[in-house]
Amino acid sequence: MERLPSWIRQHLAALRALLVLTLVTGAIYPLLVTGIAQAVMNGNANGSRLQEGGKDVGSALIGQSFTDGDGHPLTKYFQSRPSAGGYDPLASGASNLGPQDVLDTLPVPGAKDDEGNPDTGRQSLLTQVCARSKEVGALEGVSGARPYCTGDGVGAVLKVFPAVGTPTRVVSVNQACPATPFLPAYQGVKVECGKPGEDYAAGRTVPVRGDARAVVPPDAVTASGSGLDPHISVAYAELQAPRVARERGLGLDTVRALIGRHTTGRALGFMGEPGVNVLELNLNLDRLKG
CATH class of the missing domain: 1.20.890 (cAMP-dependent Protein Kinase, Chain A)
Incomplete structure (x- = not known):
C-alpha cells in the first residue's frame, strides 16, 4: 500500500x-x-441553596435585601449591608468610588437628563455613607452622626475661595440652598449654602471632620466589593438585635444567642473578621415564631 x-x-x-x-x-x-x-x-456544589417549605429562598453565599415594595426596611428582620449592585448576581460589583470622592453634584430643579428624566444629581461616596448612617441611626434608635458628615446626612465639605491665600468666600457645596450650612463661618468668613448648577471647581476642597463619634458600624454604611456579601459584622448584628427582639416579641438574650449560632469565625482561624449570615439568621427567626 x-x-x-x-x-x-x-x-x-x-x-x-x-x-x-x-x-x-x-x-x-x-x-x-x-x-x-x-x-x-x-x-x-449546588450553590449553597437555602430552602424553606421545600422552596429555594436564597443562597448562603449571596446577600439579599429585606425591604418592602417601597424599599423600606422590614423592621422584624436583620438588615444586610448595602449593595452597589442591588444584590443581583448578574450585576456584581462595587461602586468604584474612592475616599477622595467627597463632592456631590446637586440636582438642578426643573432640569432633565438626555432621556427626559428629572435631574437627580450625583451623590459622592461620602454623602452616601452619611445618608446611610443617618437612616440606620433612625431605624435603630441611636445616633447616626459620624465624622465628616453634616446633621442632615451629607458630606461636610467646604469650597474655599480663593484656593490659595486668605479666604473671601466659603460654600458648603453638598448642602443645597436654602439649607442652613453646618458651619456658620470658616476663618471669619460666613459660609454659604450650595447653589445647584454653579461651578465651584476653582475653590479649595476642605472636608471638615467635626467632633462626632460614629456609633453605626462601617459595614452598615459601605457596600462590599462584590455587592453580594451575605454577612454583616457582629457589631452591626448586635446593633440591630434590640429592634428585632422588640418587633418579634422575643427576649434580647434569645436573639443574641441566635446571632452567636450564625456567626462564622475568621478564615483559617486568623484571616478577616467574624461575620453573621443574615439570611440564615432571619430564616431561623421565622422558624422560631412558627
Missing part, C-alpha cells in the same frame, strides 16, 4: 490528538470533578 503524504499524516495525527484531548478535558474530567463534588460537598 502506498504511504500517505506526510502532510496528510500530520493532519490526521493532529485530529486524533484533538479528539482525545476533547474527550479527556471536555467530558471525562468535568464529569469526574462534578461527580466528586456532588458526592463530597453536594450543598456547596
